[in-house]
Amino acid sequence: MSPTGTVTRAETCVIACSDAWRGSGEVLAHAVGTVPTIGARLARLTHSPDLVLTDGEAFLLSDPWSEQPTREGWLPFSRVFDVLNAGRRHSMMGASQIDRYGNQNISRIGDWDRPKRQLIGARGAPGNTVNHRTDYWVARHSTRIFVEAVDVVCGVGYDRARAHPDPSLRFHDLGVVVTDLAVLSYDAEGRLEIRTLHPGVSVDEVRAATGFPLAGPVDGITRPPTDEELRLIREVLDPGGARDREVPG
Amino acid sequence: MDKTLHLADLGNHLEDGMTIGIGGWGSRRKPMALVRALLRTDVKDLTVVSFGGPDVGLLCAAGKVRRVVYGFVSLDSIALDPHFRAAREQHGLPVTEYDEGMFVAALRAGASRLSFLPTRAGLASDVLAMNPELRTVASPYDDDVYVAVPGLRLDLALLHLNRADTAGNAQYLGPDPYFDDLLAAAADRCVLSVEKIVPTAELTATAPPQTLLLSRMFVDAVVEAPNGAHFTSCVPDYPRDEVFQKHYVDAAANADSWRAFTGTFLSGDEADYQEAVRSLHAARVPAEVPA
Numbered sequence: 376m377s378p379t380g381t382v383t384r385a386e387t388c389v390i391a392c393s394d395a396w397r398g399s400g401e402v403l404a405h406a407v408g409t410v411p412t413i414g415a416r417l418a419r420l421t422h423s424p425d426l427v428l429t430d431g432e433a434f435l436l437s438d439p440w441s442e443q444p445t446r447e448g449w450l451p452f453s454r455v456f457d458v459l460n461a462g463r464r465h466s467m468m469g470a471s472q473i474d475r476y477g478n479q480n481i482s483r484i485g486d487w488d489r490p491k492r493q494l495i496g497a498r499g500a501p502g503n504t505v506n507h508r509t510d511y512w513v514a515r516h517s518t519r520i521f522v523e524a525v526d527v528v529c530g531v532g533y534d535r536a537r538a539h540p541d542p543s544l545r546f547h548d549l550g551v552v553v554t555d556l557a558v559l560s561y562d563a564e565g566r567l568e569i570r571t572l573h574p575g576v577s578v579d580e581v582r583a584a585t586g587f588p589l590a591g592p593v594d595g596i597t598r599p600p601t602d603e604e605l606r607l608i609r610e611v612l613d614p615g616g617a618r619d620r621e622v623p624g
Numbered sequence: 625m626d627k628t629l630h631l632a633d634l635g636n637h638l639e640d641g642m643t644i645g646i647g648g649w650g651s652r653r654k655p656m657a658l659v660r661a662l663l664r665t666d667v668k669d670l671t672v673v674s675f676g677g678p679d680v681g682l683l684c685a686a687g688k689v690r691r692v693v694y695g696f697v698s699l700d701s702i703a704l705d706p707h708f709r710a711a712r713e714q715h716g717l718p719v720t721e722y723d724e725g726m727f728v729a730a731l732r733a734g735a736s737r738l739s740f741l742p743t744r745a746g747l748a749s750d751v752l753a754m755n756p757e758l759r760t761v762a763s764p765y766d767d768d769v770y771v772a773v774p775g776l777r778l779d780l781a782l783l784h785l786n787r788a789d790t791a792g793n794a795q796y797l798g799p800d801p802y803f804d805d806l807l808a809a810a811a812d813r814c815v816l817s818v819e820k821i822v823p824t825a826e827l828t829a830t831a832p833p834q835t836l837l838l839s840r841m842f843v844d845a846v847v848e849a850p851n852g853a854h855f856t857s858c859v860p861d862y863p864r865d866e867v868f869q870k871h872y873v874d875a876a877a878n879a880d881s882w883r884a885f886t887g888t889f890l891s892g893d894e895a896d897y898q899e900a901v902r903s904l905h906a907a908r909v910p911a912e913v914p915a
Contacts, residue, residue, distance in 0.1 A: 451801055495697065528749050543770065
């Protein structure tokens with residue numbers, strides 16, 4: 376039995392992120408953002424004990440939730456590219472814009488040469504998306520982020536990957552987009568659809584916050600945490616409540 | 625050979641229009657004393673190649689930059705650098721923005737004196753469209769087609785490490801070498817600053833030899849610049865100065881506050897800068913004593 380009545384939206388999001396890593400095997404969990412980081416650690420503590428976790432800097436940690444974490448490896452930035460080129464990685468990145476095929480933008484908004492808003496830059500998104508499984512985390516599901524067309528394609532979406540004329544993109548693999556309202560996944564045509572709604576969220580609410588048509592939900596409601604998962608989140612992984620600052624309410 | 629250089633003489637290594645690679649990563653172990661010394665010269669029209677942080681921001685704010693080549697520009701604990709944003713949004717500063725893996729490939733090619741290296745990164749993304757000079761290359765062995773990232777050579781690399789000897793054998797003591805060795809190898813000349821210059825034998829007296837990141841073969845000048853990465857981190861010597869970094873970002877809010885910032889911190893020499901930083905913290909101590 377799950378204590379659903381007491382579960383916060385942030386905790387639902389942690390569960391959805393954790394489930395994104397289910398079955399990924401012995402790969403590096405690359406998580407951008409507070410909720411995905413907690414989710415990866417929860418996955419490692421529950422259904423995916425082989426996952427490899429980092430401190431977000433240069434070390435691989437067996438138990439990053441401990442006060443004195445054990446270092447099980449050294450992964451400076453220069454070696455991250457060797458890991459991702461080898462495909463031993465599964466990312467959950469952020470997105471400033473994302474379209475219906477999962478094309479993602481973190482580079483700039485508006486004109487390429489003189490943008491309305493210069494963002495952080497493409498970072499590793501182009502390389503991640505053509506080398507290993509990539510998911511996205513959107514803490515505020517809105518029509519500002521889910522747009523008809525992104526201003527710059529950083530992370531490569533399914534339309535471009537499938538139209539690619541040669542086999543060089545055979546490692547392209549987009550999984551899910553977890554938001555504060557729902558979990559989205561891709562249909563057979565590579566278009567985003569609602570996989571599950573978070574408890575208390577309506578289809579209309581998600582569609583109103585999305586700038587393109589969205590089918591679903593195809594799988595009902597996002598599952599609640601188990602008692603053990605809730606205990607791990609609250610007592611072990613995030614006793615300070617950082618998740619609530621990323622997803623209020 | 626003794627390669628010791630005084631910070632004030634950095635200008636001897638600079639020319640207008642140079643391509644300069646800057647070490648560190650984001651707001652971590654940046655050669656900030658060298659950047660500040662560069663700001664005191666008349667040099668201009670620089671192409672700056674960087675895993676970008678406040679080095680890029682300060683050079684943009686001072687109008688020293690013709691083009692930035694980068695995979696990202698970030699202050700880490702603060703996502704975006706305000707001066708880089710302003711240079712892009714208000715003045716359309718030209719950039720070459722790559723995927724990070726492409727950026728590394730460009731430097732690896734440059735360091736190996738190759739005209740290009742192939743990467744999968746960049747395929748099907750707008751990085752190719754935004755940089756129309758980029759070409760792809762068909763594999764001679766199978767049906768794959770890769771991005772042919774052109775080799776990037778640097779006229780000069782500016783780096784900051786923890787320790788070095790006077791010959792330029794240099795050591796990092798923190799968790800990550802970043803790409804400083806690659807930048808040095810891709811550069812025709814390399815000016816290095818360190819927290820402390822020590823006798824060669826002292827480098828490995830207490831640290832393993834694997835911390836010796838740079839050989840003197842790749843270093844032309846060594847500057848002793850204590851606190852020379854400030855306000856970025858230089859672990860284990862010191863962490864990032866988050867108070868100062870926020871002050872830097874807040875000061876960029878308008879022309880008046882930025883003028884005040886440059887007047888206080890960037891109008892004198894490096895000793896004046898470090899003194900002004902100490903004063904800033906001294907003024908804050910009553911409210912900021914850690915528990």
